[in-house]
Amino acid sequence: MSDSFATATIIAYVDGGSRGNPGPAACAYVLKTPDESVLQSKAFFIGRATNNVAEYTALNKAIEAAANLDAKKLAVFSDSELLVKQINGEYKVKSEQIEPLFERAQQLLKEFIHWDVKFTPRQKNKQADQLVNKALNLQKDIVMAREDPGKAFQDNSASAVTGTDSAKNTIRLGVLISGGGRTMMNILEHINKGNLDAKITVVISSRSTVAGAEKAKKAGLDVKIIRKKDFPDIDQFSRQIEQQLLAADVDLVVQAGWLCLWKIPKRYENRVMNIHPALLPSFGGKGMWGHYVHQAVLEKGCKVTGCTVHFCTNEYDEGAIIIQRCCPVEENDTPDTLAARVFEQECIAYPEAIRLFQQNRISIYKNRVKIK
Numbered sequence: 352m353s354d355s356f357a358t359a360t361i362i363a364y365v366d367g368g369s370r371g372n373p374g375p376a377a378c379a380y381v382l383k384t385p386d387e388s389v390l391q392s393k394a395f396f397i398g399r400a401t402n403n404v405a406e407y408t409a410l411n412k413a414i415e416a417a418a419n420l421d422a423k424k425l426a427v428f429s430d431s432e433l434l435v436k437q438i439n440g441e442y443k444v445k446s447e448q449i450e451p452l453f454e455r456a457q458q459l460l461k462e463f464i465h466w467d468v469k470f471t472p473r474q475k476n477k478q479a480d481q482l483v484n485k486a487l488n489l490q491k492d493i494v495m496a497r498e499d500p501g502k503a504f505q506d507n508s509a510s511a512v513t514g515t516d517s518a519k520n521t522i523r524l525g526v527l528i529s530g531g532g533r534t535m536m537n538i539l540e541h542i543n544k545g546n547l548d549a550k551i552t553v554v555i556s557s558r559s560t561v562a563g564a565e566k567a568k569k570a571g572l573d574v575k576i577i578r579k580k581d582f583p584d585i586d587q588f589s590r591q592i593e594q595q596l597l598a599a600d601v602d603l604v605v606q607a608g609w610l611c612l613w614k615i616p617k618r619y620e621n622r623v624m625n626i627h628p629a630l631l632p633s634f635g636g637k638g639m640w641g642h643y644v645h646q647a648v649l650e651k652g653c654k655v656t657g658c659t660v661h662f663c664t665n666e667y668d669e670g671a672i673i674i675q676r677c678c679p680v681e682e683n684d685t686p687d688t689l690a691a692r693v694f695e696q697e698c699i700a701y702p703e704a705i706r707l708f709q710q711n712r713i714s715i716y717k718n719r720v721k722i723k
Contacts, residue, residue, distance in 0.1 A: 367405025378409030398618030451598030532563025635668030
């Protein structure tokens with residue numbers, strides 16, 4: 352990016368809104384140069400959330416976008432008096448939902464040599480406000496400019512509005528693990544090789560001593576340990592997972608050998624994927640994972656098996672199927688040899704499903720996925 356961003360102050364206008372509070376929610380930011388040229392203008396549909404969550408999500412996305420332009424000075428304008436006073440230390444954050452978003456904002460702002468967050472009246476924040484409403488109406492993300500920091504913003508009506516189908520829109524992943532982390536490391540390898548336009552922003556492990564957590568730490572990933580037994584019920588367990596996903600600004604949740612039942616909140620409906628080591632709906636359901644699946648396939652005398660990437664619901668293996676890949680079952684197979692052959696297909700299928708999501712090529716109708 353331009354060296355001028357190291358000295359000039361980037362100006363960010365941010366806004367968020369919810370129709371229902373909580374209800375369908377969206378957020379937006381507009382980044383400008385000091386001479387009012389627009390650098391970026393984006394909106395994000397974030398599912399079901401409160402106004403305050405939407406406002407903070409807009410703030411964090413704007414700060415990250417400015418940091419990606421190598422900016423060192425930032426001035427943020429928001430029409431949320433509460434957010435402005437909390438960021439500036441005048442009010443304390445009391446909401447459990449807002450606390451991780453507030454902490455994320457504080458962490459991001461430390462990257463700037465100078466920053467300022469100020470209140471602005473809504474009538475002076477029209478661009479961001481209009482973007483929020485467009486995202487709510489369309490229920491999709493919106494990009495209103497090419498990501499070219501040397502050019503001013505131009506709104507060319509319909510051609511200026513797109514979904515998240517641009518290869519420039521890096522998807523933010525939250526990976527849930529409970530074991531060795533092989534699937535996580537496969538996804539990370541695809542990212543590092545440039546085969547997948549994604550970034551793992553948080554890894555959540557349901558166990559504190561598994562190899563997957565150590566692999567993630569060695570890879571420089573942010574690891575959170577959230578054990579089910581540390582919470583009195585599934586609701587609080589699920590809420591803690593949701594808060595960490597929100598704090599990491601996760602676009603898509605990827606279950607990678609995750610073995611704990613959790614309640615998927617409305618905001619992440621059709622935004623949580625899982626991979627199952629068989630061809631669903633066969634050999635699915637409670638207790639059917641890993642070795643138990645492959646043993647059942649062999650006992651049934653199946654001639655083919657494979658893997659299934661699907662969206663998760665709050666019922667085991669019932670979500671819409673995205674991708675399936677097959678492989679043969681050999682006469683002399685054991686559960687271990689069959690598992691190795693299936694895993695080869697998993698290493699292809701999961702990154703491809705994530706790529707389809709990132710390119711906005713997945714639509715769902717009556718629990719059936721259609722690929723655009």
